[in-house]
Amino acid sequence: MAAEAKYLKVARILQKRIEDGVYKPQTPLPDQKTLAEELHVSRLTVKKALDGLQRKGLVYKESGLGTFVLGPIPIQDKFDSPANVFSGLANLLGSNEVTSDIIEFNVEFPNEDVQHYLKLKSSDPVYNIRRLRRLEGKPLILEHTFMPVNLVPDLNEDILHNSIYNYLHHNLKLKFGVAYRKIKATKADDWDQQYLQAKKDDPILELEQIVLLNNGQPVEYSTSRNRYNERNYVVLETTSF
Structure with a gap:
């Protein structure tokens, strides 16, 4: 099986931080440049990871302000x-x-x-x-x-x-x-x-x-x-x- 793509690995790291409370709901995430430098990936990789987390409903993007944490969806169960x-x-x-x-x-x-x-x-x-x-x-x-x-x-x-x-x-x-x-x-x-x-x-x-x-x-x-x-x-x- 092919190796997991970098953006998926980054998404998993960020999702775990959200689930563990490192990034709290209604607070902004670090900007893409900061995350890219910390995780040793490109800004494009971080963007793709954040896009995936947005589709999952864990974060949302506000134009000009950055990306904010929503946290786990209250009505979503583990298998949903x-x-x-x-x-x-x-x-x-x-x-x-x-x-x-x-x-x-x-x-x-x-x-x-x-x-x-x-x-x-x-x-x-x-x-x-x-x-x-x-x-x-x-x-x-x-x-x-x-x-x-x-x-x-x-x-x-x-x-x-x-x-x-x-x-x-x-x-x-x-x-x-x-x-x-x-x-x-x-x-x-x-x-x-x-x-x-x-x-x-x-x-x-x-x-x-x-x-x-x-x-x-x-x-x-x-x-x-x-x-x-x-x-x-x-x-x-x-x-x-």
């Missing part, structure tokens, strides 16, 4: 996810705690829906990936993902057992630009009953998304499903966005 993160489950909850069971991994031609979502021709091959994501061994999320083979070459089971997003960002140097996301409630299907240990007609929370690269090319169409009592999504809104 900000609805706007791009980092992937392993980076969000910790790569040592998250494991992946590969249920399906095939290369095939896309159906009409996948062609539409990923802007592909019927002759453009895609990966069809279904994984069960476990947290500390317990089933948490059932993911079904389609990705164009030409944009994500050489995907293999070793990568799928770890983090696809790390492979995209660090190995292939792909950068995300936009994600369209729809969150809805539905009922448990056969897959949910088998892999999420859901009961028939249990409520299921589904996140459907299309992720685009920074050049506008769709790179992922996926659904992520979890039992109603296992995980929620949190939205942060501030006037500084």
Whole structure:
């Protein structure tokens, strides 16, 4: 697995300081230049780390004034996810705690829906990936993902057992630009009953998304499903966005 990016390491350091009370809520963080010098990284790396913490709802930026600490979101539980993160489950909850069971991994031609979502021709091959994501061994999320083979070459089971997003960002140097996301409630299907240990007609929370690269090319169409009592999504809104 690729080494963790510097900005993720910086984000983890700053997040721990926030959680430990080193940086207290409603107080400004040190400026980017100071943090860059202390942590021996570039200001761009610090900026990317702060952008990630802002998406998580831990800090907010005020134009002309700097970056301020919000602290942990009061209504967010440990397993909940900000609805706007791009980092992937392993980076969000910790790569040592998250494991992946590969249920399906095939290369095939896309159906009409996948062609539409990923802007592909019927002759453009895609990966069809279904994984069960476990947290500390317990089933948490059932993911079904389609990705164009030409944009994500050489995907293999070793990568799928770890983090696809790390492979995209660090190995292939792909950068995300936009994600369209729809969150809805539905009922448990056969897959949910088998892999999420859901009961028939249990409520299921589904996140459907299309992720685009920074050049506008769709790179992922996926659904992520979890039992109603296992995980929620949190939205942060501030006037500084």
